[in-house]
Amino acid sequence: MKLTATSTAIKTRKGRAVALFLAEGEEACHSRLPDLGELAALAKAAGFTGKKKTVATVAVAVGKAVVPVVLVGMGKRDEVNDEVLRQAAGRLVKQLEAASATACDLCLGAGAEQAEDPGRAIAEGAILAAYRFEEHKSEPDKERKPVKELRLHVPDDRLDCAREGLAFGSLLARGACFARDLANRPGNVCTPSHLAAQARAMANKGSLKVRVLTEAQMRRMGMNALLGVSRGSAEEAKLICLDYTPKGAKETVAVVGKGLTFDSGGISLKPGKKMDEMKFDMCGGAAVLGLFSILTELKPRQRVLGFVPTSENLPDAAAQKPGDIVTAYNGKTIEILNTDAEGRLILADALAYAATFKPAAMVDLATLTGAVLVSLGHLATGAMANDDGLRDQVVAAGERAGERCWPLPLWDDYHKAIEAQTADLQNIGDGTAGTISAGMFLKEFVGETPWVHLDIAGTAWGGPDVAYYNGKGAAGVGVRLLAQWLMDRE
Numbered sequence: 001m002k003l004t005a006t007s008t009a010i011k012t013r014k015g016r017a018v019a020l021f022l023a024e025g026e027e028a029c030h031s032r033l034p035d036l037g038e039l040a041a042l043a044k045a046a047g048f049t050g051k052k053k054t055v056a057t058v059a060v061a062v063g064k065a066v067v068p069v070v071l072v073g074m075g076k077r078d079e080v081n082d083e084v085l086r087q088a089a090g091r092l093v094k095q096l097e098a099a100s101a102t103a104c105d106l107c108l109g110a111g112a113e114q115a116e117d118p119g120r121a122i123a124e125g126a127i128l129a130a131y132r133f134e135e136h137k138s139e140p141d142k143e144r145k146p147v148k149e150l151r152l153h154v155p156d157d158r159l160d161c162a163r164e165g166l167a168f169g170s171l172l173a174r175g176a177c178f179a180r181d182l183a184n185r186p187g188n189v190c191t192p193s194h195l196a197a198q199a200r201a202m203a204n205k206g207s208l209k210v211r212v213l214t215e216a217q218m219r220r221m222g223m224n225a226l227l228g229v230s231r232g233s234a235e236e237a238k239l240i241c242l243d244y245t246p247k248g249a250k251e252t253v254a255v256v257g258k259g260l261t262f263d264s265g266g267i268s269l270k271p272g273k274k275m276d277e278m279k280f281d282m283c284g285g286a287a288v289l290g291l292f293s294i295l296t297e298l299k300p301r302q303r304v305l306g307f308v309p310t311s312e313n314l315p316d317a318a319a320q321k322p323g324d325i326v327t328a329y330n331g332k333t334i335e336i337l338n339t340d341a342e343g344r345l346i347l348a349d350a351l352a353y354a355a356t357f358k359p360a361a362m363v364d365l366a367t368l369t370g371a372v373l374v375s376l377g378h379l380a381t382g383a384m385a386n387d388d389g390l391r392d393q394v395v396a397a398g399e400r401a402g403e404r405c406w407p408l409p410l411w412d413d414y415h416k417a418i419e420a421q422t423a424d425l426q427n428i429g430d431g432t433a434g435t436i437s438a439g440m441f442l443k444e445f446v447g448e449t450p451w452v453h454l455d456i457a458g459t460a461w462g463g464p465d466v467a468y469y470n471g472k473g474a475a476g477v478g479v480r481l482l483a484q485w486l487m488d489r490e
């Protein structure tokens with residue numbers, strides 16, 4: 001989708017739709033819009049009041065042509081923020097698709113202009129809403145006419161700002177869509193080697209380096225928690241390591257993502273219902289790769305290290321069994337009481353390894369527990385940390401980026417539940433506080449590194465799309481949050 005900004009007024013043309021973002025009580029007219037005579041009356045007749053989450057398309061006669069005008073509600077003027085605009089842009093795109101309008105001139109009412117960064121929010125909402133995953137369709141959906149162009153009309157003094165915002169939002173949305181493509185690919189396509197190849201393809205001569213640890217290397221290094229998970233799989237497990245080092249970097253941060261390309265549960269096999277969704281169990285890894293896919297353009301000032309432990313979890317004669325004990329990279333022993341609690345095992349080695357680089361801060365993202373769906377549903381990511389300040393920083397970045405997180409505690413008292421009879425740790429808790437037990441387990445592998453764990457099992461896919469821009473399949477969650485976090489840390 002081509003997204004541009006201009007300070008010229010809108011000229012209505014055949015084949016182009018017009019859109020207007022209006023808060024409650026604002027008239028359906030605009031200084032950038034030519035006099036469309038009956039527009040205000042048509043809007044009224046259509047029952048359009050500017051209320052949040054509402055939209056109306058009216059057909060206005062201009063000479064001999066009929067111009068579709070899409071009115072999108074912003075809600076109360078003083079409650080408009082970037083997320084309201086993101087959702088409005090998403091709704092606009094869906095409305096344009098329904099009307100088979102492929103180009104649109106958009107202007108913002110005074111309410112919509114109150115948002116922090118309208119250009120950014122519009123680009124994000126529009127691109128994310130237009131996303132489709134059609135790689136495996138032999139013919140693309142002929143019914144759907146994708147929106148090709150969105151042109152934002154702003155006053156002269158807002159032009160630079162709008163252009164920068166559109167570019168920034170497009171970049172973040174592109175990173176998120178890259179992650180969505182990876183996540184939506186089926187498990188027979190998106191294997192650990194596929195993720196590794198995608199990572200390798202990002203490496204360039206300059207600031208971004210990629211190294212992929214093989215099973216043989218990991219064995220020598222003692223990453224037995226990760227290797228144990230992969231034992232039942234014919235695919236080689238990998239630890240993908242990415243390194244973005246800009247000139248004059250001040251600090252190092254690390255991001256780690258669970259890259260389980262298919263989770264059957266292993267010997268503790270999952271029930272068949274919806275097991276196909278476990279192809280999404282690599283969404284944390286996809287978020288890390290999505291971030292790295294845009295890092296050389298985003299240009300944060302930190303050195304950013306990325307780690308994606310990637311494996312399948314399958315039952316087999318060679319598979320890890322309940323009761324097995326493994327020694328992780330940091331020397332801690334783990335009794336495997338349930339082979340389906342595998343995410344924390346592959347993360348254990350990756351986090352312990354990442355910690356050896358002594359990052360000033362570390363964030364991991366993982367589709368770790370079904371329990372987080374019970375607590376927060378599809379609408380918020382669970383945030384846990386060994387550093388409350390850092391956690392608040394990450395939660396704030398999520399809020400700004402339109403990816404909500406909510407804190408859960410990691411108090412020491414929760415530790416008892418993961419103490420094992422015959423090893424240092426066991427890989428499941430006592431059946432209560434499942435999301436926290438998993439967080440407590442991970443905490444054992446980060447050492448002194450300030451760290452935040454994001455459980456994205458509820459937000460990575462399958463949401464009701466209340467935001468109007470995430471649609472079906474993977475949401476690409478985490479990319480925009482991480483990018484925002486890096487930019488805000490500077």
Ligand code: BES
Nearest residue numbers: 338340341343367368369370371428457
């Ligand atoms: N990948 C799953 C978590 C998951 C479940 C994500 C449902 C999204 C939807 C993870 O590996 C898992 O199986 N966790 C178990 C842990 C349990 C065995 C302690 C779970 O949540 O049931």
Ligand code: MN
Nearest residue numbers: 263340341342
């Ligand atoms: Mn599992």
Ligand code: ZN
Nearest residue numbers: 260263281343
């Ligand atoms: Zn899993």
